[in-house]
Amino acid sequence: LAPAYDVVVVGSGYTGLRAALTLARAGRSVAVFDKERPGHGASRRNAGFLGRTLKKAYVDLKATKGEAHATALYRDLAMAYESTLAFIEEEGIECHAVRCGRLVAATSPAHYAGLERELAGMQADLGLPFAMVPRARLREEMATDLYDGGAVIPDLGALHPGLYHHGLMAKALAAGVAILGNCEVTAVEPAAGRFRVATAVGQTRARDVVIATNGYTPGNLPWHARRVIPFVGYMAATEPLPPTLLAKQLPHRRTVIDSNLDIDFFRPAPDSLRLLFGGATANGLQDPAAIAALLHGRLRRALPDLADVKLSHVWTGQCAGTFDMMPHIGCHDGIWHGMGYNFAGVPMGSFFGLRIAQRILGLPEGACAFEAAAFPTLPFYRGNPWFLPLAMRYFAWKDARLARRRPA
Ligand SMILES: Cc1cc2nc3c(=O)[nH]c(=O)nc-3n(C[C@H](O)[C@H](O)[C@H](O)COP(=O)(O)OP(=O)(O)OC[C@H]3O[C@@H](n4cnc5c(N)ncnc54)[C@H](O)[C@@H]3O)c2cc1C
Secondary structure (H helix, E strand, O other), X not given: OOOEEEEEEEOOXXXXXXXXXXXXXXXXXXXXXXXXXXXXXXXXXXXXXXXXXXXOOHHHHHHHHOHHHHHHHHHHHHHHHHHHHHHHHHHOOOOOOEOOOEEEEOOOHHHHHHHHHHHHHHHHHHOOOOEEEOHHHHHHOOOOOOOOOEEEEOOOEEOOHHHHHHHHHHHHHHOOOXXXXXXOEEEEEEEOOEEEEEEOOEEEEEEEEEEOOHHHOOOOOHHHHOOEEEXXXXXXXXXXOOHHHHHXXXXXXXXXXXXXXXXXXXEEOOOXXXXXXXXXXXXXOOOHHHHHHHHHHHHHHHOHHHOOOOEEEEEEEEXXXXXXXXXXXXXXXXXXXXXXXXXXXXXXXXXXXHHHHXXXXXXXXXXXXXXXOOOOOOOOOOOOOOOHHHHHHHHHHHHHHHHHOOOO
């Protein structure tokens, strides 16, 4: 460790690396510390879906907080999406980034109607394209009869998450960022107008500190740990499939999510003949065989042609929810943070990392609509989400309640 850096970043995922890269290119000395090996977190474990939506639907946000607020947030989401793709292209990061389109599969007729209402609202106010796919035409998009139609958002994208992270890390190293693995940050304290950063391998000082730990936020960062709800995401890959069988499942090679709050998601692997999918979020299972059995059941239900296909890989990663279901960027007691992505951290982590760096550099383009919101917590919450099973049951109840509603 050097005795001091201009900026110390805690966490080496998309958020931390994008901030570090921007700061280093502006001439700052920057160190990124990770508790594990660099890239240990969700940034190398995710599905690589690139979107521009929140858990809170645009039309609901507009109804509760007003059009100006909802529009400002969704414009920033669109910017996060576009700027991430533009960054990848400008930097020449080879990570299979494509605008493949996304199918949102409706889990009931009422979900289908809700989806149409939501997407029509976004099209009217924000000009975002979509096309409804009625049940009778769903097999043009996916080899399933499970869903009650869906909607295609033609310009959404996908990438290879590991290659994106690898490329980002190579750029950060080339810009002079010091990236240290096995370097757990154990405390950040103010010290004479700067910060003292204690780590497992010694201490250093920094003028600015960025906390970019999302679903891995530790208890020794108590203000942040009190505000994020860590939960486990599960994914699996099939064995390589015959090309015609894979092409039949998702003929347009789009990403797919279903319309539930607790989503199932599918995509063709960008670099092989496997199908990747995930779901059953935060179900409490830890044994890989049990996770595989659960996911395989869901795969068979959605894509019956794959009933006899084996899974070759199963893995988990930590995500972060928040009490208002919104991602948060900001500065508390002089320490910057970007976290709480609620499953949308590929574009949002990259974007918040960029914005945090711009704010540290004092650049006007660092302004971000998400920064205005207070970052809520609950009394007595210390970062142990004992209530998650209840929350997942609440989501399931909400999904079922909407499903029972008769579409207008
Ligand atoms: C299975 C799964 C699928 C997903 N699919 C998608 C998707 O398709 N699209 C999408 O947009 N998002 C998806 N996500 C979410 C997305 O991956 C995350 O939101 C994003 O990667 C978060 O990036 P990050 O840089 O903020 O944090 P991370 O990449 O999680 O990195 C945090 C890092 O902080 C480190 N750390 C923690 N404590 C300390 C400490 N005390 N000292 C030093 N280092 C520390 C950790 O070791 C970790 O490496 C998915 C997540 C999972 C788990």
